[in-house]
Amino acid sequence: MTGALSAGRMKMDWFGVSLVASATAIGGGSVRDILLGNYPLTWVQHPEYLLITCMAGIITTWLAKWVVKFKGIFMRLDALGLAAFSIIGCQVGLNMGLHYGICVVAAIVTGVFGGLLRDLICRQAPLVLHHELYASVSLIVACLYLALHHYNIDDNISIIVSLVTGYLIRMASVRFKWRLPVFSLLEPAK
Numbered sequence: 001m002t003g004a005l006s007a008g009r010m011k012m013d014w015f016g017v018s019l020v021a022s023a024t025a026i027g028g029g030s031v032r033d034i035l036l037g038n039y040p041l042t043w044v045q046h047p048e049y050l051l052i053t054c055m056a057g058i059i060t061t062w063l064a065k066w067v068v069k070f071k072g073i074f075m076r077l078d079a080l081g082l083a084a085f086s087i088i089g090c091q092v093g094l095n096m097g098l099h100y101g102i103c104v105v106a107a108i109v110t111g112v113f114g115g116l117l118r119d120l121i122c123r124q125a126p127l128v129l130h131h132e133l134y135a136s137v138s139l140i141v142a143c144l145y146l147a148l149h150h151y152n153i154d155d156n157i158s159i160i161v162s163l164v165t166g167y168l169i170r171m172a173s174v175r176f177k178w179r180l181p182v183f184s185l186l187e188p189a190k
Contacts, residue, residue: 001021001056001057001060001067001074002024002074002078002115002118003017003020003021003022003023003024003025003057003114003118004017004020004021004056004057004058004060004061004064005060005064005067005068006020006024006118006119006122006124007019007020007021007057007122008060008061008064009122010122010123014058014061017057017058017060017061018053018054018057018058019121020057020118020121020122021053021054021056021057021060022050022053022054022057023114023117023118023121024053024114024115024117024118025049025053025056025114026042026043026049026050026053026114027113027114027116027117027118028085028089028109028110028111028112028113028114028115028117029041029042029043029085029088029089029110029114030042030043031109031113031117032089032092032106032109032110032113033092035105035106035109036092036093036096036098036102036106038092038096075171075174076167076171079137079166079167079170079171079174080163080167082111082112082134082137082138082141082166082170083111083137083138083141083162083163083165083166083167083170084163085107085110085111085114085138086107086108086110086111086137086138086141086142086145086162086166087107087141087142087145087159087162087163088107088110089103089106089107089108089109089110089111089142090103090104090106090107090142090145090146090149092106092110093105093106093107094146094149100146100150103142103146104139104142104143104146107138107139107141107142107145108135108138108139108142111135111137111138111141112128112134112135112138115127115128115134116128116129131179132170132173132174132177132178132179133169133170133173133178133179133180134170134173136180137166137169137170137173138166140165140166140169141162141163141165141166144161144162144165144166145158145159145162148161148162
């Protein structure tokens with residue numbers, strides 16, 4: 001939905017809406033799988049994911065007023081999605097037998113690269129790197145999930161604890177405007 005809304009702000013046609021919606025929804029997992037050499041890509045194995053994301057993008061064009069009106073609900077869903085995709089990225093890395101550090105990278109790529117692709121396609125500054133904590137929430141979720149995994153905590157408990165923690169941190173960062181320090185390079189006047 002966020003991809004479709006960004007495409008709408010750029011006045012894209014339905015193909016553009018579908019492309020941006022799909023890049024947002026499945027882009028992070030695709031980039032992760034390409035980087036890790038994990039083939040076939042998830043959406044190639046499950047083409048219905050591509051169909052679902054395209055349809056969701058088109059449906060969003062009809063519901064855009066409601067989506068904007070109830071943006072708080074969609075922000076909460078996005079926070080859950082960020083945590084969930086970060087956990088999935090960890091699980092993919094673990095299933096491939098990769099080092100924990102690589103699993104963290106897989107989690108962050110899975111969690112944030114869809115939004116990066118959306119913003120790049122729509123020629124916007126990547127929101128996930130400028131506003132409230134986002135990519136760092138993915139990092140925290142990944143580290144927590146892997147720590148619980150390392151200590152042999154039941155996987156369902158690890159998922160729930162990581163999901164809830166990521167959700168709460170993301171929502172708190174929005175509410176209290178938590179941000180990482182910003183680097184701002186000022187060029188001398190010529």
